[in-house]
Amino acid sequence: MSTEAPASARSQRKPKGEGHERRAEILAAAERIFVEHGYEGATIRKIADEVGLSSTALYMHFPDKGAILQEISRQAFEALRAGNERAMAQSGPAEDRLRRMMRAYVEFGFGNPNAYRLVYMTRPAELQEGPQSSARELGTELFRSFERVVEELEAAGRLRVDARTAAQALWAGGHGVVSLMISKPYFDWVDREALTTAMMEGLLAGFLRP
Structure with missing residues (x-):
C-alpha cells in the first residue's frame, strides 16, 4: 500500500515556523521547481504550494522569484x-x-x-x-x-x-x-x-x- 501523502495533504498550509527554516524550505522547493519547469514555467504559486504556504506568506520571505534564484x-x-x-x-x-x-x-x-x-x-x-x-x-x-x-x-x-x-x-x-x-x-x-x-x-x- 502506498505511503505517499495525497497532494491535498502536501499542500495544506503549515504553521508558522522559524524564519531561517522556512526560507531554507522555500529555496529547496524552488531549486526543484526551477529545474523541473524552467525559470519561466516556475511561479510563486507553484513554489508556495510545494512548501505548503500561501503566496502571500511566501512574499514575506522573498519579493519575487528572481530574488529566490539570486539567493540560490x-x-x-x-x-x-x-x-x-x-x-x-x-x-x-x-x-x-x-x-x-x-x-x-x-x-x-x-x-x-x-x-x-x-x-x-x-x-x-x-x-x-x-x-x-x-x-x-x-x-x-x-x-x-x-x-x-x-x-x-x-x-x-x-x-x-x-x-x-x-x-x-x-x-x-x-x-x-x-x-x-x-x-x-x-x-x-x-x-x-x-x-x-x-x-x-x-x-x-x-x-x-x-
Missing part, C-alpha cells in the same frame, strides 16, 4: 568559495592545491546538482532576472582564486601554455564532467570517480612540464 546562486557560490578555502588551506605545492580545488568544484556539482544547473547551466535571459550579479561578482572572485594558483605554476616555469588559457581549460574540463553526467544520466558512464580523475590528470599532464 549566492549560497551556491558561498559553498564553492568555502570548498576552495579548505583546499587552499592545506599545505603542499601549487599543483596539489590545484587538484584539490578542481575536485572541490566537481564534488559540489555532483552533491548539489539542482543548484549547479541553476548557477552554471541557466540561460542568460533567465540570469538577468536573478543571479546575474552573483555570477559576475562571486563567480569571478571564485575563478580568480583558482587562476592565481595556476599563475603560481606559470611563475615557476611549469606551464606549457599561458596561465589564463590553462585555468579556463581546466575549469571547462571540470564543468564538462559535471554538466554532462547530471544532465545525461541515461548515458553509460564509467565510474564517476574514475572519469573525474582521468579528466583532471589528463589535462594536468598536458599542461604541466615535469
Whole structure:
C-alpha cells in the first residue's frame, strides 16, 4: 500500500515556523521547481504550494522569484568559495592545491546538482532576472582564486601554455564532467570517480612540464 501523502495533504498550509527554516524550505522547493519547469514555467504559486504556504506568506520571505534564484546562486557560490578555502588551506605545492580545488568544484556539482544547473547551466535571459550579479561578482572572485594558483605554476616555469588559457581549460574540463553526467544520466558512464580523475590528470599532464 502506498505511503505517499495525497497532494491535498502536501499542500495544506503549515504553521508558522522559524524564519531561517522556512526560507531554507522555500529555496529547496524552488531549486526543484526551477529545474523541473524552467525559470519561466516556475511561479510563486507553484513554489508556495510545494512548501505548503500561501503566496502571500511566501512574499514575506522573498519579493519575487528572481530574488529566490539570486539567493540560490549566492549560497551556491558561498559553498564553492568555502570548498576552495579548505583546499587552499592545506599545505603542499601549487599543483596539489590545484587538484584539490578542481575536485572541490566537481564534488559540489555532483552533491548539489539542482543548484549547479541553476548557477552554471541557466540561460542568460533567465540570469538577468536573478543571479546575474552573483555570477559576475562571486563567480569571478571564485575563478580568480583558482587562476592565481595556476599563475603560481606559470611563475615557476611549469606551464606549457599561458596561465589564463590553462585555468579556463581546466575549469571547462571540470564543468564538462559535471554538466554532462547530471544532465545525461541515461548515458553509460564509467565510474564517476574514475572519469573525474582521468579528466583532471589528463589535462594536468598536458599542461604541466615535469
